[in-house]
Amino acid sequence: MCSKKATYQITKGIRPIVWILLENPHDASIEPIQVRALVDMGADASLIPSYLCQALGHSFEEGLSESSASGISGEALRTFAHSTKLTVLFPTESDADTPQTFDPIEFPCEFADQSLPFVLLGQQDFLRMFRYTQDGRAGWFSLEQVGASQGDAANGVR
DSSP: OOOEEEEEEOBTTTBOEEEEEEEOTTOTTSOOEEEEEEEOTTOSSOEEEHHHHHHTTOOTTSSSEEEEEEOTTOOEEEEEEEEEEEEEBOOTTSOTTSOSBOOOEEEEEEEESSOOSSEEEOTTTGGGSEEEEEETTTTEEEEEEOSSOHHHHHTTOO
């Protein structure tokens, strides 16, 4: 995989937010879903709200595995992992000569039975495949796709 890099403006003051496409890699008849995602340096794993699970054609409680996740509130959330293809979109102000997306990555994403304002992109899966750099004073962050191969992510290699 060749390295790709994009620079984004920080939105809402301090949040590194990107637009992503989510796809069900096992059902091409389901249209990809475009949603906002927060690059969450404090999240161990990526977390997607359950309403997107159904929209992608998955049955929430029939995932690859069941687990739990908790945030700073300490409240445990039941999660189910489903194989998902995730593609990060380049910012809209990118040059027309550059690719408009990063290479898609496929891995077992955790879907949580909770309404979240964003998809959360965490360290153990998403950030193993991207280098994150931020300049808070200048108001930008960048992502560079350099991590594990697509096959490693799909097979849960961390």
